[in-house]
Amino acid sequence: MRDILEELPNALMPDLALESEAPGVLRDLVDDDLVRPSAEEDVQQDSGRSKRSPLARHVDVLIDAFDPSLSTTIGLRLSVEGARLRALAVEVGAVHQGLERRAVGLAIDSPALFALVGLAEPALIAQLAVARAVERLAGRSAPAMTTTWRLLALDLAIVVENARVLGDIARSVPRLQRVLRDVVTAANAALAGLVVGDRFGCPFRLRSAIPAEERQTLARRLADLDAAARLVDDDRFSRLTARLDGAGVLDLDHARRFGVDGPVLRAAGGHDEFAADLGDLGAGADVGRATSGCTGARLRVRIADLRSAARRATTRLAGLDLVGVVDEAAVVVDVARLDGTADAIVRGPNGSTSCFIDVRGGVVQRLRLRPADLPLVGAIPRAMRGVLLDDIGEVLASFGLRATAIDR
Amino acid sequence: MTIALSSLLAGRLSASMMISRRLERGVEVIEVAPEHVVTVARFLSSDPDAACDLVDLTAIDRLGQRGGRFVLVLVLASRSHGTRARLEVGLDDDHPAWPTLSTIWPAAWLYEREVMDLFGLVAEGHANPRRLLLPEGFIGHPLRLDYRIAKRQPQVPSPERAPRLVIDERDDISSGGAR
Numbered sequence: 225m226r227d228i229l230e231e232l233p234n235a236l237m238p239d240l241a242l243e244s245e246a247p248g249v250l251r252d253l254v255d256d257d258l259v260r261p262s263a264e265e266d267v268q269q270d271s272g273r274s275k276r277s278p279l280a281r282h283v284d285v286l287i288d289a290f291d292p293s294l295s296t297t298i299g300l301r302l303s304v305e306g307a308r309l310r311a312l313a314v315e316v317g318a319v320h321q322g323l324e325r326r327a328v329g330l331a332i333d334s335p336a337l338f339a340l341v342g343l344a345e346p347a348l349i350a351q352l353a354v355a356r357a358v359e360r361l362a363g364r365s366a367p368a369m370t371t372t373w374r375l376l377a378l379d380l381a382i383v384v385e386n387a388r389v390l391g392d393i394a395r396s397v398p399r400l401q402r403v404l405r406d407v408v409t410a411a412n413a414a415l416a417g418l419v420v421g422d423r424f425g426c427p428f429r430l431r432s433a434i435p436a437e438e439r440q441t442l443a444r445r446l447a448d449l450d451a452a453a454r455l456v457d458d459d460r461f462s463r464l465t466a467r468l469d470g471a472g473v474l475d476l477d478h479a480r481r482f483g484v485d486g487p488v489l490r491a492a493g494g495h496d497e498f499a500a501d502l503g504d505l506g507a508g509a510d511v512g513r514a515t516s517g518c519t520g521a522r523l524r525v526r527i528a529d530l531r532s533a534a535r536r537a538t539t540r541l542a543g544l545d546l547v548g549v550v551d552e553a554a555v556v557v558d559v560a561r562l563d564g565t566a567d568a569i570v571r572g573p574n575g576s577t578s579c580f581i582d583v584r585g586g587v588v589q590r591l592r593l594r595p596a597d598l599p600l601v602g603a604i605p606r607a608m609r610g611v612l613l614d615d616i617g618e619v620l621a622s623f624g625l626r627a628t629a630i631d632r
Numbered sequence: 633m634t635i636a637l638s639s640l641l642a643g644r645l646s647a648s649m650m651i652s653r654r655l656e657r658g659v660e661v662i663e664v665a666p667e668h669v670v671t672v673a674r675f676l677s678s679d680p681d682a683a684c685d686l687v688d689l690t691a692i693d694r695l696g697q698r699g700g701r702f703v704l705v706l707v708l709a710s711r712s713h714g715t716r717a718r719l720e721v722g723l724d725d726d727h728p729a730w731p732t733l734s735t736i737w738p739a740a741w742l743y744e745r746e747v748m749d750l751f752g753l754v755a756e757g758h759a760n761p762r763r764l765l766l767p768e769g770f771i772g773h774p775l776r777l778d779y780r781i782a783k784r785q786p787q788v789p790s791p792e793r794a795p796r797l798v799i800d801e802r803d804d805i806s807s808g809g810a811r
Contacts, residue, residue, distance in 0.1 A: 324775060325779075328777065361657065482738060483737070567659065569687065
């Protein structure tokens with residue numbers, strides 16, 4: 225952020241982050257913070273008595289353009305006052321994919337529907353949510369082995385997402401950034417190697433038999449992942465996390481008001497109350513908790529989530545019989561007789577994704593996927609008020625927002 | 633599997649507020665009329681024995697089926713019961729609207745904008761009823777079943793008018809509504 229502002233001609237800013245003893249702590253703006261001179265001072269500057277020039281009050285920042293037809297993935301319009309953010313408008317570039325609309329009229333067990341839901345972000349969580357809703361509609365539960373497998377997949381997704389978020393923030397700690405990148409790679413490889421997507425009757429079932437050599441590789445990857453996850457306690461990263469204590473606060477009351485859950489809610493002292501369909505993932509004792517709702521708290525919650533998910537994944541894999549044939553674990557559903565509505569919630573790395581389906585004669589009348597990220601978009605401007613410009617990147621990243629998850 | 637919330641409603645508010653109640657696959661479903669939805673929602677939100685949070689708000693278009701065309705669906709989670717429930721609100725075909733629920737559950741703020749955008753239904757009293765996902769100038773509402781999926785839209789002429797979701801100070805629900 226500072227780099228961007230320094231591109232402004234003759235910009236001059238105080239570095240409160242360096243000058244303050246507790247640079248992340250939010251406090252009321254004081255006159256000294258207001259770098260932008262008054263109109264009178266402008267005149268004085270223009271007359272050459274000072275080298276200071278007024279800073280722009282509004283800055284547009286575009287992050288991660290991903291499609292040439294879009295202007296941006298996320299755009300931030302910053303209203304700046306001195307070295308702090310006065311207000312923030314979030315713009316999420318979106319072309320309506322029509323995913324939910326295109327699902328109407330498809331048979332609930334069609335590969336086309338499964339593929340369509342796979343376009344949602346993150347695909348794994350969306351497909352699991354639909355699978356659970358279909359099973360509820362059919363009045364069937366997945367076999368225990370399938371559930372265990374899904375939980376393993378979710379654990380790996382939690383590892384990947386939290387390592388991604390922490391890696392974004394750990395730019396000043398190159399070694400840790402490399403480690404986190406390796407964690408993402410290892411967890412993704414484990415996920416791809418272990419999971420075979422299928423229709424909604426039983427997605428993510430075990431492959432019928434995994435060769436011994438491949439099993440050893442998988443186990444090694446997960447063991448590495450577990451060890452690497454411990455490195456997030458690196459001292460320098462702890463210092464970075466501590467520096468962000470007090471910055472970007474979203475307190476419990478506001479987190480609830482905005483409908484936020486997941487790590488952001490737990491960092492504010494809340495519990496994940498939305499009933500989850502897949503066990504206690506993310507809501508048991510083995511997850512990160514904090515109370516202050518600040519960026520440092522969110523990061524510590526994510527570190528705890530990353531470590532506990534890596535540990536659970538390793539334990540789950542060790543307990544699985546990877547040689548056993550589990551094709552019979554598929555849920556058999558008489559699709560043509562499915563009628564009615566059902567909903568399901570799956571707790572993902574950034575909060576819950578919910579699925580609501582309405583089916584007549586096995587044909588979808590309405591498919592609704594509510595991503596975890598939409599409430600986050602609503603909450604972020606609140607949390608960003610008064611944040612030091614230097615901290616904007618870290619505060620924003622700590623929410624783990626995926627703009628691509630929002631549009632369906 | 634209980635009908636605890638509707639029993640609470642009947643006991644502490646009035647059974648006449650509900651058009652029907654049922655258990656559907658373990659989830660309590662309460663049907664209410666649009667004119668009662670605010671009262672019912674306020675009760676479910678504020679009564680400590682209900683303590684319902686809003687998980688999701690969406691709609692269904694039942695074009696071609698018997699009964700009313702549009703149904704508003706609220707997915708709720710009760711903190712006190714640890715269960716989920718659904719509120720269903722059948723909307724009038726000629727005037728498909730309901731009073732905004734964003735003053736009760738601020739989380740409804742963006743969901744209502746989304747339903748207005750994609751279904752063309754109206755959350756009356758919503759202080760910022762702009763489109764959410766689609767660009768201004770988009771014609772029609774793509775989640776209506778009579779919207780042709782292959783319908784062509786006017787070309788977005790410039791990046792400034794490109795489709796984008798905008799959250800700004802008008803969406804500040806932190807004090808219970810927009811400024």
